[in-house]
Amino acid sequence: MPKHELILLKNMMQPGYTGSLQDYERAGGYQALRKVVGKVPPADVTTTVMKSGLRGRGGAGFPTGVKWGFLPKDYQGPRYLCCNADESEPGTFKDRQLIERDPHQLLEGILLACYAIGAESAYIYIRGEFVLGARILESAIAEARAAGYAGENILGTGITANVWVHRGAGAYICGEETALLESLEGKRGLPRVKPPFPATHGLYNKPTVVNNVETLANLPHIISRGPEWFSAIGSPPKSTGTRIFCVSGHVKRPGNYEVPMGVTFRELIYEEAGGMRSDKPLKAFIPGGASAPFLTPDHLDVKLDFESVAAAGSMLGSGGVTVMEEGTDMVWAALRLMEFFYHESCGKCSPCREGSSWLVQTMRRIVAKRGRMEDLETLVDLCKNIAGRTVCAFGDAEISPIMSTLKHWRPEYVLLIHEAEAANLIHLKRTMAQP
């Protein structure tokens, strides 16, 4: 028996569970939808979600019920729900499992959200590489339509909720909610200037809610078992429920582990994921995807909830925990992530577009042992000129690998530069010695 009660991964952990409609119904699926559609006023569903304390699982951690509450109440035209399945944050691979192993759990969440916000159309924006996931969702939607859970006149109530799968095409930035909407409209995925927010001006300029896969998958459970049950899990009042943490890197058993928020990194890494893969001790870890600043072994007893990780100088983000053992070159690690951000910068804002290129070049020079001491100031200067000066949060995210490694492992940068300087001196001496 697992030590903690599983909620989202419970069904798929059962032997023989295929994720079909039949299996899902047998496990109690679609009872939440039956319980509320046409019976409970939509506003009460929103209130229930608010009371549960559920916060967005995509990265920002915004309270889901509050987000729904921002939709204009008296608006008569169409509203949209978008499910953000563009899972691209390096270190994160939970949505893929939720989609491919238990698609109806997500679908029920989507239908509940549609009902609560009054959306007749929902789009699942899934990253283009998840071809299998998109196919699984398509057939799950067809099953749900045939059973009367989705489509026109759901469960005979006259309420419409059509769900469509829309595949992205390989751009990290489309996980940012306004870039996602642009992409869904058939344009380049460039984030929009906010305000206005999607709640009032979203898809096709209509009121829109964008929620992450894991967020939506929680809804059937909250509706079935009540907000009090949910808000007692984790570390209330601010971080309620469980989270699926994706552990990768130098551990014995990498993978997805669902634990209540508030357990420590030590428990997650050493108990759930089996500890370090070899006898080398842990040197560093990233707590919440590539956008989250690196932490050190001193932070192992930090609790996995939004506030505690923020207090430790990082963020819980998307739940991607990457572990690095002693001997990992931290400058190289920061460069690898910087190369990711350089590749994925959408190019809309100059500080991010030009800054990421400059940062990569400077980092490559240092790693190649051709750096100079001034480069360290250049790095910090560049980072400070990117953060807070871009349309979306990408700018703040891309500086975290460099800023946090400079903070905790500055001597590694200095050593590389000293080696470069020593090599220069030897070269100089040799050329001077020659007649």
Next chain:
Amino acid sequence: MLKEKYGAEIAEILSHYPVKRSALIPLLYLAQQDEGYVSEAAMKEIAQMLRLTPPQVYETATFYTMLNLKRVGKFHLQICKSLMCALVGSDTVIGWVKTKLGIGPGETTADGLFTLSTVECLAACGTAPMMQINEDYYERLTEETFDRILADLKKDGTCSLKTGPFMWPEAPRAQ
């Protein structure tokens, strides 16, 4: 012409959206599936279908890395090189391609079978190192499985080592 060949599919795609332009990426995928890449002729035809100008189609097509504007090999090897994969050996995998197929990133073998691309995170960090070949994921690569994948693809055009519905770790946790 896409319209004659895929009339039903196109109508189905268009029916999902209240605004035509939203069908752009799905239609570009359709064109890519047909020819193996997105050709200029296809982009012009799609522009006409959606009442867009060709540059509007082109500006979208060039933004997304999964839309190939040039021909690629029959099997498109996309190896993830982001940090999480790099920590457990993705550079070694790229090295295998170099020694076994003689191609580097961006190159295609002379027989037109394999193209190598290095890509950023594909959301399979717990099962790294990994690669995507056309539509399929291959994870927890070792030199042995890598050889088998290449051999199977050459022989049968497919390989049973591709990942099915994803779950990792696979078995229920024993505590």
